[in-house]
Amino acid sequence: MMGVVLVAGALQHARVHAQAAGFPDFTTIVEKAEPAVVNIRTTAKVSARSGPQGQDPYEMFRHFFGPDFQPPGGRQGPQQNPRNNKPRAEPEERSVPRGVGSGFFISEDGYLLTNHHVVEGATDIFVTLTDSREFKAKVIGSDKRTDVALLKVEAKGMAFLPIGSAKLLKKGQWVMAIGSPFGLESTVTSGIVSALGRETGDYLPFIQTDVAVNPGNSGGPLLNLKGEVVGINAQIVSRSGGFMGISLAIPIEEAMSVVDQLRASGSVVRGRIGVQIGEVSKDVAQAIGLPKAEGALVGGVEPDAPADKAGVLPGDVITKFGDKPITRWSDLPRLVGETKPGTTSTLEVWRKGKPLTLKVTVAELKADKTAAVEPTPPKVVETVTTVLGMEIVPVKEDVQKKLRIKGGVQVTAVQAPASTAGVAEGDIILAVNDTDITSPTQFVKVVAGLDQARPVGLMVRTGEQTRWVAVRTEK
Structure with a gap:
């Protein structure tokens, strides 16, 4: 008994000391918030042919931790028993545990939020409250892109959490x-x-x-x-x-x-303009005269997409969508996605050393698209010119037509400093800083006239992707 008193006294002393030291006391927050937080248990129907244990109950954990996650005890999930792996004559379905997660109520009438990956593929969803009550929940809607799912239980008077910022x-x-x-x-x-x-x-x-x-x-x-x-x-x-x-x-x-x-x-409608984008580095910003290393660098424009119709070009830097600046490149897809399809907005782009304003009508995002880029080094017999560590030749007319470009030079071999910046054999150089390139001779003249103390901005085409790289020539 004395030991218990001593421990209790020590805990009280530690709490007082923590508060005196400026550490927060979470007890009041927990008491108010805990009733609104739920445990989520999911099941899935599987065929008996799937094996004695059905699906791997740690599948959700691998989404969370990655494919290398090992469950406690080092188990690898359900395994077939080699002595009893014959399928049943009649395939049967049964519910097996799929995973566990958490969620929280956002309204008193039973709406709650959780992650999309917690309920994805689940047949039945059960939520358990802190008072041990259990409800069966239904998915009102789920959005993979934001990893958010909205669930509903048939109940009233539920404790719910206030939304902050x-x-x-x-x-x-x-x-x-x-x-x-x-x-x-x-x-x-x-x-x-x-x-x-x-x-x-x-x-x-x-x-x-x-x-x-x-x-x-x-x-x-x-x-x-x-x-x-x-x-x-x-x-x-x-x-x-x-x-x-x-x-x-x-x-x-x-x-x-x-x-x-x-x-x-039950679903989310998002806007799209049809551009492939990337980050603007400090060296690239300096090379193309962009005041700040901000915005979204356009690597490709989908033909006949809203951006294409608006006049956006590969190599442009989109600095503003509507009245909202693009600080990080990832701001753009988020802002466009939040825009109702059919809305006309403005795009401010940086092109050849100056800003340009375009008008774009947002379309509906149907599905994420990934461009496959497989550049092939050309076989050439033309006279080779060497500059910035690159051996370059004119771009053949059939290649220009296929890629919908004019002029440029193609890289047949590369070493430092261009290779250090990311230029590879087979790439096509379309511009140097704000100057379009039409031939190897012109390329050499343009580079020779630049300030060697500043990085050289190259607009590089790799397959269907266009990007800016910054080549440093100073030693």
Whole structure:
């Protein structure tokens, strides 16, 4: 008994000391938020021919951690018993556990949010509250692009979480997560905001924190010190298969931007303009005279797409969509995606050293498209010119016609400094800084007249993709 008293006293002392040192006390937030957070359990129907265990219940964890995730104990998921692997005469379907996750209510009438990957492929979805009540949920709508799903349970008077703003977050601020890691319901962890606008190639500006997040936390809320939802926990970055201090959350604004559409129609309609884009580096910005290394560098324009009709060209840098500046390249697809198809907007582009304003009518995004680029080095017998470490020749007329370009020079061999900048054999150089290239001789003259202390901007065509690279000539 004395031991218990001593431990209790030590805990109380630690709490008082933490508060005196300026550390937050999360108890009040947890008491208010916890009833609105749920554990999500999913099942899927599989054929008995799938094996004695059906589908791998750790499939969702591998989405979260990556394909190399190993479940506790090093198990590899369901395995066929070599002594009893004969299929049944009559194939049967049965429900098997598929995975676990988290979610949270956003209204008192039973609407809740979670991740798309938590419920993807599920036949039945069950949510369990902190008071042990369990409800069967239905998917109102799910959006793979934002990894957000809207669910509904038939109940009233549910506790729900207030919606905050990820835009108000700052690095170093305290945040907390509530979820069900590995099925351990109502687990609370905390940490600080490590970075904002973290890009992972998903077109989402993730919130990076050091809050401990594990499989099962997916879909749970990231809360600020007011108890408001600022994000939805979605991913971690790990090399070991376990939490390593980097977790990523979807900003709540991104999630709420699709909720109304999901509630109304079960799907999300997005806009598109038909461009392939990339980042603008500092060297490229300096080479092409762009005041700041911002915007979206156009690598390709889809024929007859809205951008093509508006006059956007490969090599342009889109700096503004409507009245909103493009700071990061990933801002553009997000802003365009949020625009209703049929809307006419303005595009501000940087071309040949000056800004240009174009008008574009946004179309509907049907599906993501990925361009296959397979450049083939040409076989040439023309006189070869060497400049910036590249051996170049004129571009043949049939190649120009096929690629819908005029002029340019083709690279037949390359070494430093051009190779260091990313130029490869088979590439076509279309422009140097703001000057279009028509021949190898002109290319040499243009380069010779440049300030050698500044990087040389080359507009490079690789297959169907166009990009800018910056070649440094100074030694």
